[in-house]
Amino acid sequence: MPTLRVCSLYPELMNIYADRGNIAVLRARCEWRGLGFEHAAASLGAPLDPDAHDLFYMGGGQDRDQIAVAHDMAATKREALHAAAGRGAVVLAVCGGYQLLGHSYELGGDELPGVGLVDLRTVREPGPRLIGNCAIEADLGTGSRVIAGFENHGGRTHLGPEERPLGRVLAGHGNNGSDGFEGVHRDNVIGTYLHGPLLPKNIWLADHLIELALGVELEPLADQQFEDGAHASARRAAGVQARLN
């Protein structure tokens, strides 16, 4: 059986909204199916082997940590991430990690470098932080589905003209609170403001990412009562009851 090899980027710094929930879900769902699971970490200064992992994960951090991470990532991991994405590895970047996927991120008057994996910029605009439950409608090639979660960001993200968002905002703010879109999606690279434990709330997405990363089709698992319930709960919190899938 194949093994899902996951690499968390800066997990000890970029974990502010309980990002480890995503890793716990990927691990359990692989193990329950008899798939192997390996979890590695690459932090400040560490080199990154683009071929050693099938899925790269990056969460959000405090501003101070994010500054250190932005510079380190541009200096030590940019090329490897481009190579990994280029060969079809999955990149899931959430919250602060999402902001650093683009060209630049404006923080406290400074412009932090991004890795330029996708064409987007994150800037500061007048107005409050964008905080709250959020639900979006996304099509990752398997039909329209809902992703529900929680967003909390000061930056406003604007996609370049050729870039596709992850989804359309059904409830909440999304990328910038104005254009009605959320996240970014190019090939197997996904960025989103739905932060922290996003996969526990959207198990379908967890399974889909495993399929993409391994190039396999998975059988559904039996007894998904709590997984379905958690998804319904997150949607209910965002005010988007089940009407799509």
Next chain:
Amino acid sequence: MYRLARPLARLVRAASRRLGRTGGTTAPGRLLLRLSPGALDRMAHDLDEGSLLVSATNGKTTTSAMLAACLERAGRPVVHNRAGSNMARGVATALLDADRGAGQLGLFEVDEAWLPGVAEQINPRLLLLSNLFRDQLDRYGELELLADRWAELVERLDGSARFVLNADDPLIADLGRGRDGVTYFGVEDDSQALPGMQHAADSKHCRNCGHAYTYEAIYLGHMGRYRCPNCGRERPAPQVAATRVALDGMTGSELDLRTPQGKLSVRLPLPGLYNAYNAVAAAATALELGVPLATVGEALEGFSGAFGRVETIPIGGRRVSILLVKNPAGANEVLRTLTLEAGRLDLWLALNDRIADGRDVSWIWDADFEVLAGRVRRATCSGTRAEEMALRLKYAGIDAELVVERDLERSLDQAVATATGERLYALPTYTALLELRDLLARRGLAKRWSE
């Protein structure tokens, strides 16, 4: 306006108490502050002995209640927001009891984010700051920003107030560096050290130089005996320390304290290392305020707990132990305490996402529910986000019967009826605790809580 507003607020409070409304701890203060925005300052002036403010992410209510017990036993009249209503309006409501000439001391626990604003008006003579952990990021923002605001506050109060600070929490210890008038407290018993850093630990980096701390011992979250290998900054030596902590499950713990006034051994009737920390903090502050050492010991031994923090209430023939959980660090301590209990446990967990809980329930994935794997018989999950709690337990490897029932009352009755042991452990978030309290009061099982 103040002259009219204050008696009016008192009337509102008397009326709401008569009606048995739980809002009696905030509504009068809210009214008063609306009519007379400077009322906090004016009322605080009526406190002959001045005021002290207590803040922390975890343990505010319990620590303040312990401190109140010490002061009251020493015969010192205290004005205290004892139900834990800790924003400006709650402090204002408590201050309605301020009475010039009565020799009162104000003792107010204050919400972390409200602390600078409340301190601005009340001008405390002493500030007790215990810990900062990640909590409700949607409401408080990042921990580092909160720590910055506290640092500004301490700077502003330097010279006019004294400080009692936790040496073991690097964020708190930093507040007192280079200042006079600081008393540090801490724990010095390596039998309580954790094998490694918990996942939810914050502030693992030196605020002076940014380098990662090394820990000789980690007691709780990021609290412990730390040192920066780069710039040499290290945990300050505490004047008041628990040199021995022996935990005895839900029944309590034994503490040996070293203080400038001598040694003290205490049997604390509250479980967990987190309550030992609360007791050391309260003892350090009480001693600072001139309470005799023996009186501190008596007050702590006779302490009966604060609102919803380790209460045990008989329901349907079972003892229901209520343990508030509201953020990863606090939840981890409750979970660690539960692992000390014998046998497989019956749990009732109520996860709410109301504003006072934090709308974001992500934090449950930061708490180490994994420590209960193999230790739970049945877990009933309730509250507005019940299903997500159940999912968390499933992925923590809790091989127990998991039941979801969002309705609080029905779920509690189910949990009580299906429990097999003598005890049911109830873990509500903050607003679920308030609902639970109201429910128990309606059934005559607990008294209504008012100031």
